[in-house]
Amino acid sequence: MSGHSKWANIKHKKEKTDAQRGKIFTKIGREIAIAVREGGGADPEQNSRLRDVIAKAKAANMPNDNINRSIKKAAGEGDGANYVDLQYEGYAAGGVAVIVEVVTDNRNRTAGEMRHIFDKRGGSLGATGCVSWMFDRKGVLVIDREGLDEDEVMMQALEAGAEDFEAQDDAFEIHTDPADFSAVREALEGQGFSFETAEIEMLPQNTVAVSDPDTVQKINLMLEMLDDHDDVQNVWHNAELPEEDE
Template identity: 45%
Template sequence: MAGHSKWANIKHKKAAQDAKRGKVFTKIIKELMVAAKTGGSDPEANPRLRQAISTAKAANMPSDTISRNVQKGAGELEGVDYEELSYEGFGPEGVAITMDVLTDNKNRTVAEIRHLMTKFGGNLGENGSVSWMFEKLGQIIIKTESINEENLFNDALDLGAEDFSKDDSDFIVTSNPSLTAEIAEGLEKKGYELISSKIEMVPKNIIKVPESKSSKLLNLMNKLEEHEDVQNIASNFHLIS
């Protein structure tokens, strides 16, 4: 029975990983389609599409999947028509939250987002209520394995990056959003392995939230991140013990 239990746990873990990967792919596919719809199917002439393709490649999305969904977005193949929206508001402890959404049913999505915000002690605000608290930046995350930090720093700056930092396990290259896809492509050509490449809303100031008061806030953030229509989400809090 122990062996059966171990196999069941492995299958459950793999199913959870597959589900998470599926959600990531769904979000990327939506962005590929909208980018192609708004700017055309040629990535050389469409920076947003170039960025979306870079993100898809970093997530190991198959090339034929990328190509097919670009064609759908450009109208060359039949596909779903997504609307691009932004929602923002305040969560528990006065934390500002902003999110980018791609949806095929605006009324359904706003109702679901409002329900989640209210359920966990927050409220959905009007456009502009918190977005001024954030700055839009490109962020490229790179694996640290077998990398010379000084070489990466110089290569990133030469390609046009604005900042460079390191956390516990990865290097983070920050750039002007309009240059992010170009910088990511340049780093890949130089042999660096990218974990992700995307546009982020970075908070200008941070609110410190004690862990003892964070339960509702963390639950809200998890539920919003899991929502299939939420493409990107940002907040301005940092947990303290």
């Protein structure tokens, strides 16, 4: 089946920069707030969008107490913040396509700050749709492969409705159509699987190899600034960057 090993490297690099647990939990809490408001209430049984965010939270090792507290807070509209989710698109240095997903309670502030980050690091913010056509929106489930049989996991994933399956050195990566993501995830959970990551992602159709040291530095600094921004939920890009020294 088709491989996305380059994408796996991109994703793992992103996850290293996202290692601040408290910030991750705050960001997921905002996603929970939107899911409760727009997905149909605070009962996960009746709200598939909330179920998906809870699965993402558990994959990020967010404690159940934090998850439940975020749901109750969202249901009670305790802080009065009116969060919206937005998407910004543009280019980093070297013509690298970048998509930034944000959750904010102040559109104007966030738009200005996104433009500043792109400009500061040699990029340019573009119009909606300027780069998203280079990506495919897919559900992505990653399972630690330790102790598991590849053929068995692949068979169960495909029977559950997955589109694609790839065995990596340390994990199995399963892709779904976004519309089937919840059903596939819940079917695999029912088989006893747990996930390293579980969310809808933007997968680049092709990657851009970047080797010039100055361009690499500009891209990395831009990605770090975006990851560190409180409103930014996810950053997707199509750069194939050199491995950083551990």
